[in-house]
Amino acid sequence: MRDFQYLCDIQEVQEDKATIVQIGKRSIGVFKLNDGSIHALLNLCPHKGAALCEGPVCGTTKETNDYEFEYIQRNEIIRCAWHGWEFDIKTGEFIVDRKIKARKFLTEIKNQKVYIKLSS
Numbered sequence: 001m002r003d004f005q006y007l008c009d010i011q012e013v014q015e016d017k018a019t020i021v022q023i024g025k026r027s028i029g030v031f032k033l034n035d036g037s038i039h040a041l042l043n044l045c046p047h048k049g050a051a052l053c054e055g056p057v058c059g060t061t062k063e064t065n066d067y068e069f070e071y072i073q074r075n076e077i078i079r080c081a082w083h084g085w086e087f088d089i090k091t092g093e094f095i096v097d098r099k100i101k102a103r104k105f106l107t108e109i110k111n112q113k114v115y116i117k118l119s120s
């Protein structure tokens with residue numbers, strides 16, 4: 001828990017959209033996924049600087065053959081509201097080009113409270 005600081009209580013974290021928490025000058029989006037895991041992303045899109053975490057939480061589509069798409073990663077994707085770029089909440093990666101990443105923070109849960117490590 002060294003270098004971690006309090007972010008919010010776990011019951012404040014919503015299931016189908018980000019909970020936005022301000023820490024100093026940083027706006028952080030906190031997510032609870034279907035598997036119960038908690039993730040935190042900087043609320044800043046690496047494309048053009050929109051408030052990334054205020055977009056919809058959704059899944060994405062994967063092409064399976066010439067005529068079908070499969071809906072995958074339900075509620076594990078954050079879609080930026082400005083231009084629709086989709087990021088994997090678990091990794092922060094832009095799903096089209098995994099080298100582009102939203103800033104992701106380590107989180108820890110202790111006594112029903114969420115802690116975050118702001119430095120890398």
Ligand code: FES
Nearest residue numbers: 045047048080083
């Ligand atoms: S600013 Fe987020 S997709 Fe363009």
